Amino acid sequence: MRILMLGPQGSGKGTQAKRLAEAHGVAHVATGDILRAAVADRTELGLRVAPILERGDLVPDDLMVELIRERLEHEDGFVLDGFPRTLPQAEALDAMLAEIGKPLDAVLLLDVGDDVAVRRLHGRANEEGRADDSPEAIANRLRLYHELTKPVVERYRARGTLVEIDGERGVAAVAEQIEQALTGARLGSR
Secondary structure, three states: OEEEEEOOOOOOHHHHHHHHHHHHOOEEEEHHHHHHHHHHOOOHHHHHHHHHHHHOOOOOHHHHHHHHHHHHOOOOOEEEEOOOOOHHHHHHHHHHHHHOOOOOOEEEEEEOOHHHHHHHHHHHHHHHOOHHHOHHHHHHHHHHHHHHHHHHHHHHHHHOOEEEEEOOOOHHHHHHHHHHHHHHOOOOOO
């Protein structure tokens, strides 16, 4: 099973990707977690991306593609969460996956309105104290999602690999909808 999870920040991608990966015994590859760990560990990559993440901006494509390649080369199955966020990243991801012989089985879109995303992100900021969840960073990330990531969604929709999930429902209801979609696509047993 090789799944890509898309949706705006606050849509529940991380929660659902982690749950899906655990349920099917595949890797949860969360680019945000990888980047935040690099920042916390003060690695070379972490020092380069820390100011970018604090502003809510996107990490340059070349860094992200290399980061993803290093991880996915060693995984048979995965749920990819947080990448790609731009058309060039999607094109680079698809080319890299073809090169390593691991094309995507499906792309799941957790669809939520901006009001729901903002409410969830403010809640997460209060609970976790994440610096990248400031009101300014949240507004910037949602703006970037609409400008840069919506075309990625349309790209996968045109290819027929996109499955839309109502991300505004509760965690269990969303998880059930994902499992039904994967079973319908005969991916649940892979």
